[in-house]
Amino acid sequence: MTRMTTEQALTQALHEEMRRDERVLLMGEGAATKRPALAREFGPARVRNTPLAEAIIAGTAVGAAASGLRPVIDLLFAPCLTYAMDALVNSAGKLRYLSGGLCEFPLVTLAMTGSGWCVGGQHNHNLEAMFVHAPGLHVLMPSTAADSKGLLKAAIRDENPVLFFIDLGLLHQEGEVSDDPGDIVPIGKAAVPRHGRDVTLVSYAKTVPVCLQAAAELEQRGVSAEVIDLRSLKPLDTTCVLDSIARTGRLIIVHEASGLCGIAAELAALAVTRAFDALRAPVVRVTGPDAPAASSWALEQAAVPQAQQVVDAVLGLGLTGGHGGAAGEPAWRARA
Amino acid sequence: MTESQTQTLLRQFETLLLIRACEEQLVELNRQGAPDTCSSIGQEACAVGVIDALEARDRILTNHRSAAHLIARGAEPERIFAEVLGRIDGYCGGRSGTLHIAARELGIVLTSTIVGGELSLAPGVALAQKMGHGDPGAITAVFFGDGAACEGIFHEALNLAALWQLPLLFVCENNQWQAYVHRLETMADAAITAWAEGHGIATQSVDGNDIEAVHSAAKSAVAAIRADGRPQFLELRTYRLRGHSGQDDQAYVNADELRYWRSRDPLLLLRQRLSEAGGLDAHTFAALQHDAHTRIEQAVAFAQASPWPDAASLTEQVYA
Ligand SMILES: Cc1ncc(C[n+]2csc(CCOP(=O)(O)OP(=O)(O)O)c2C)c(N)n1
Ligand SMILES: [Mg+2]
Numbered sequence: 001m002t003r004m005t006t007e008q009a010l011t012q013a014l015h016e017e018m019r020r021d022e023r024v025l026l027m028g029e030g031a032a033t034k035r036p037a038l039a040r041e042f043g044p045a046r047v048r049n050t051p052l053a054e055a056i057i058a059g060t061a062v063g064a065a066a067s068g069l070r071p072v073i074d075l076l077f078a079p080c081l082t083y084a085m086d087a088l089v090n091s092a093g094k095l096r097y098l099s100g101g102l103c104e105f106p107l108v109t110l111a112m113t114g115s116g117w118c119v120g121g122q123h124n125h126n127l128e129a130m131f132v133h134a135p136g137l138h139v140l141m142p143s144t145a146a147d148s149k150g151l152l153k154a155a156i157r158d159e160n161p162v163l164f165f166i167d168l169g170l171l172h173q174e175g176e177v178s179d180d181p182g183d184i185v186p187i188g189k190a191a192v193p194r195h196g197r198d199v200t201l202v203s204y205a206k207t208v209p210v211c212l213q214a215a216a217e218l219e220q221r222g223v224s225a226e227v228i229d230l231r232s233l234k235p236l237d238t239t240c241v242l243d244s245i246a247r248t249g250r251l252i253i254v255h256e257a258s259g260l261c262g263i264a265a266e267l268a269a270l271a272v273t274r275a276f277d278a279l280r281a282p283v284v285r286v287t288g289p290d291a292p293a294a295s296s297w298a299l300e301q302a303a304v305p306q307a308q309q310v311v312d313a314v315l316g317l318g319l320t321g322g323h324g325g326a327a328g329e330p331a332w333r334a335r336a
Numbered sequence: 337m338t339e340s341q342t343q344t345l346l347r348q349f350e351t352l353l354l355i356r357a358c359e360e361q362l363v364e365l366n367r368q369g370a371p372d373t374c375s376s377i378g379q380e381a382c383a384v385g386v387i388d389a390l391e392a393r394d395r396i397l398t399n400h401r402s403a404a405h406l407i408a409r410g411a412e413p414e415r416i417f418a419e420v421l422g423r424i425d426g427y428c429g430g431r432s433g434t435l436h437i438a439a440r441e442l443g444i445v446l447t448s449t450i451v452g453g454e455l456s457l458a459p460g461v462a463l464a465q466k467m468g469h470g471d472p473g474a475i476t477a478v479f480f481g482d483g484a485a486c487e488g489i490f491h492e493a494l495n496l497a498a499l500w501q502l503p504l505l506f507v508c509e510n511n512q513w514q515a516y517v518h519r520l521e522t523m524a525d526a527a528i529t530a531w532a533e534g535h536g537i538a539t540q541s542v543d544g545n546d547i548e549a550v551h552s553a554a555k556s557a558v559a560a561i562r563a564d565g566r567p568q569f570l571e572l573r574t575y576r577l578r579g580h581s582g583q584d585d586q587a588y589v590n591a592d593e594l595r596y597w598r599s600r601d602p603l604l605l606l607r608q609r610l611s612e613a614g615g616l617d618a619h620t621f622a623a624l625q626h627d628a629h630t631r632i633e634q635a636v637a638f639a640q641a642s643p644w645p646d647a648a649s650l651t652e653q654v655y656a
Pocket of ligand 2: 481511513
């Protein structure tokens with residue numbers, strides 16, 4: 001294991017996979033300038049600076065993927081993805097199916113998003129759910145350096161088009177990362193960074209540390225919270241979430257993206273359709289608002305779920321600690 | 337040089353100094369922890385030369401590198417700094433931050449930091465003018481970079497503006513860089529004007545660091561648009577003297593190229609020109625520079641004293 005930032009872990013994943021498979025190439029605006037060691041090792045044919053033109057970068061990647069290459073494209077910021085939407089959504093996501101399974105699109109699209117840099121809504125927009133909604137795509141959004149490396153490697157080896165979201169707020173955070181080039185993190189498997197009995201907190205990306213902080217505070221109050229890091233938004237590890245609900249009976253989902261038609265809504269639907277009998281309280285969502293990200297630090301931070309909000313949401317279920325049972329009248333029941 | 341020409345150049349020089357002082361201060365604030373900004377240091381003559389050729393009735397669209405355009409149009413540095421620092425007295429109440437500052441009261445109607453966004457919106461602004469929404473005879477100017485010319489939307493905008501005969505001035509500030517990529521890695525040298533000409537649009541390509549050249553090209557383009565209602569295209573060949581944003585150390589920049597363009601700093605060129613014409617002695621220069629810095633210091637103090645937006649306003653203004 002080596003300690004490194006998420007950014008370094010991602011670059012290491014690219015190095016290892018490009019060494020392993022000569023069909024892998026990296027393209028993007030400044031892809032070669034920003035990763036000079038990659039450019040040196042693999043040369044200008046495989047590490048390409050492109051014109052500033054997301055639509056054709058993505059389109060080229062889709063065409064190349066259907067023709068024997070395994071492109072990784074770096075489109076910088078998630079809002080820039082809308083220029084690339086046609087190639088990714090209409091072509092990569094649909095043409096395998098519409099051709100009767102005649103082609104594959106093994107390509108990875110990297111994009112950064114999330115608060116922390118005060119860049120405002122045209123650089124910071126957690127729009128991952130839009131891609132979850134589009135058939136044919138896989139969508140990943142890890143929270144640790146180790147998962148960033150392992151999942152990017154898995155994404156490059158995947159036969160499906162993968163959207164890989166990088167949380168800006170986690171880019172420079174360090175973690176222990178495996179040195180074994182053979183290690184990958186399988187797509188579609190959630191992680192459980194903290195086990196608990198009373199309530200399940202499900203999250204991904206920067207709100208995973210928020211949930212872990214909330215869980216630590218809840219422990220002080222005698223409430224035992226389990227934290228699930230989805231890592232992969234599509235495919236979604238429904239087994240992991242359902243198993244946890246079966247044990248805790250309570251589900252709270254936390255993410256920075258807007259709640260409307262988001263991952264939390266999907267998990268709430270999962271809970272009521274597949275675990276209704278296990279639920280001992282309403283499902284609660286703690287999410288960002290239905291508003292573009294503001295640049296002002298004060299507003300940017302106000303939009304991001306904080307640990308205290310998660311603690312309050314858990315306590316609002318009437319949990320007072322110790323035994324996993326509701327003591328007294330839960331707040332939601334009083335409101336009902 | 338006539339006395340009135342000297343006076344015009346002197347006034348423009350003061351604006352260049354104010355922009356430079358503003359940009360340098362933004363870099364310094366960022367070094368101290370304030371948000372990143374994309375500075376126009378080296379490109380000031382483009383903004384001032386073009387905007388001085390426009391009238392109050394005209395409309396402007398710009399992008400992420402907007403401070404020069406704002407100040408050239410008369411924006412208050414106080415409100416620019418307040419916006420960058422995310423305070424309520426900023427032009428957009430702190431919601432924009434540095435990247436999307438619009439100031440409708442100044443006619444800077446739309447600002448997009450999605451590269452090419454400004455190009456996608458400009459034909460509509462000009463269409464509204466053509467259809468009678470706006471002052472009679474008004475035109476639209478859209479500022480964008482050489483990188484934006486690589487986006488497909490560039491061609492879509494040019495084609496539509498030519499086809500529909502829109503009163504639109506395309507102003508490409510070709511500063512040779514597209515974030516961390518040199519433009520010659522992304523396009524042929526003379527591509528930009530050739531593309532514009534391919535769409536049947538009249539084009540001028542001038543030295544963007546020579547404010548007189550910029551101003552006279554802009555004046556003739558604006559006059560042509562007002563006369564025949566058709567779009568015009570200006571390529572201003574200039575250079576981004578600093579990194580793409582913030583504390584970017586320009587490690588990827590060719591040192592000879594940077595040295596060459598530093599020797600062609602637009603402020604240096606105009607100062608020489610004015611000195612030769614007898615319109616600017618060392619004493620006056622020092623006084624003007626002092627005034628610009630004082631003005632910027634006041635602006636920063638104002639911005640730092642401006643309140644933060646109330647978190648309760650987070651979801652206001654999303655919908656009409
Ligand atoms: C669609 C899109 N892609 C990428 C970016 C990130 N980005 C911001 S500015 C910039 C470079 C733009 O170059 P150019 O158009 O030449 O303008 P300049 O920065 O040189 O003024 C890039 C790549 C963005 N904001 N929007
Ligand atoms: Mg440029």
